Amino acid sequence: MVTGGGQGIGEAISKRLANDGFAVAIADLNLDNANKVVSEIEADGGKAIAVKTDVSDRDSVFNAVNTAAEKLGGFDVIVNNAGLGPTTPIDTITPEQFDTVYHVNVAGTLWGIQAAHAKFKELGHGGKVINATSQAGVVGNPNLALYSGTKFAIRGITQVAARDLAAEDITVNAYAPGIVKTPMMYDIAHRVGQNAGKSDEWGMQTFAKDITLGRLSEPEDVANGVGFLAGPDSNYITGQTLEVDGGMQFH
Numbered sequence: 271m272v273t274g275g276g277q278g279i280g281e282a283i284s285k286r287l288a289n290d291g292f293a294v295a296i297a298d299l300n301l302d303n304a305n306k307v308v309s310e311i312e313a314d315g316g317k318a319i320a321v322k323t324d325v326s327d328r329d330s331v332f333n334a335v336n337t338a339a340e341k342l343g344g345f346d347v348i349v350n351n352a353g354l355g356p357t358t359p360i361d362t363i364t365p366e367q368f369d370t371v372y373h374v375n376v377a378g379t380l381w382g383i384q385a386a387h388a389k390f391k392e393l394g395h396g397g398k399v400i401n402a403t404s405q406a407g408v409v410g411n412p413n414l415a416l417y418s419g420t421k422f423a424i425r426g427i428t429q430v431a432a433r434d435l436a437a438e439d440i441t442v443n444a445y446a447p448g449i450v451k452t453p454m455m456y457d458i459a460h461r462v463g464q465n466a467g468k469s470d471e472w473g474m475q476t477f478a479k480d481i482t483l484g485r486l487s488e489p490e491d492v493a494n495g496v497g498f499l500a501g502p503d504s505n506y507i508t509g510q511t512l513e514v515d516g517g518m519q520f521h
């Protein structure tokens with residue numbers, strides 16, 4: 271199951287996993303987009319279903335996992351990908367914004383881990399949990415205090431869950447994309463440019479200037495990394511953040 275699989279990085283991950291032979295549940299708030307991705311996967315010979323889901327609502331996430339397991343005949347991998355990326359200069363952040371962003375990004379990831387863990391236990395096997403952080407969850411990014419904070423939190427939860435669930439043959443890892451051509455990133459670039467009285471392209475370049483490989487990321491670049499984390503070649507890897515950012519951060 272891929273949360274936020276209706277567009278952007280989640281869409282690319284859903285298609286990649288379907289190509290790799292997974293039956294995929296696309297759990298998104300936007301059911302029209304999720305259904306469109308399902309049609310495209312089916313047209314390509316894959317198997318997928320759409321489930322309307324709000325990841326900030328624990329019951330909704332548990333319901334999505336149950337639906338996925340019932341309709342697809344099993345449950346092996348969850349990709350907690352859905353997220354919000356508002357531009358929030360530090361003094362502008364409101365309590366309402368704080369609640370919304372933390373509930374989707376952090377609580378949504380936690381509910382996904384809980385729901386997947388419950389399902390793996392019920393089915394009597396282990397599985398893989400894969401969480402979306404960001405290069406902005408590795409190094410604080412200007413104007414993204416709320417967002418960066420949630421993405422640091424997701425790396426923390428990933429490390430703890432990896433330790434807590436290892437004995438049940440469950441691995442827990444994260445992926446950290448860089449500057450990816452999706453609606454979220456174009457929106458951030460637009461607002462950063464606008465706040466500085468500059469163009470959207472200028473906004474994008476303020477984020478893109480440190481990419482060692484010298485190009486922006488396609489969603490498929492990230493999906494390639496997640497395909498690895500979802501498959502058997504990553505079986506001896508847990509608690510890690512795989513940076514798929516063209517070399518923005520080195521560790």
Ligand SMILES: NC(=O)C1=CN([C@@H]2O[C@H](COP(=O)(O)OP(=O)(O)OC[C@H]3O[C@@H](n4cnc5c(N)ncnc54)[C@H](O)[C@@H]3O)[C@@H](O)[C@H]2O)C=CC1
Nearest residue numbers: 274276277278279299324325353402404447450452454455
């Ligand atoms: N685009 C980028 O440059 C980067 C993105 N990321 C992370 O990758 C993930 C995906 O990002 P994008 O594809 O760029 O975002 P996007 O905004 O283009 O797509 C997000 C998807 O999540 C869905 N969604 C939003 N709130 C939801 C909720 N409450 N419940 C269920 N679904 C919900 C949306 O309907 C949409 O389909 C996010 O976690 C983001 O933080 C990380 C680093 C860079």
Ligand SMILES: CC(=O)C(C)=O
Nearest residue numbers: 355404405406448477
């Ligand atoms: C949106 C995001 O994750 C960035 C700028 O790294």
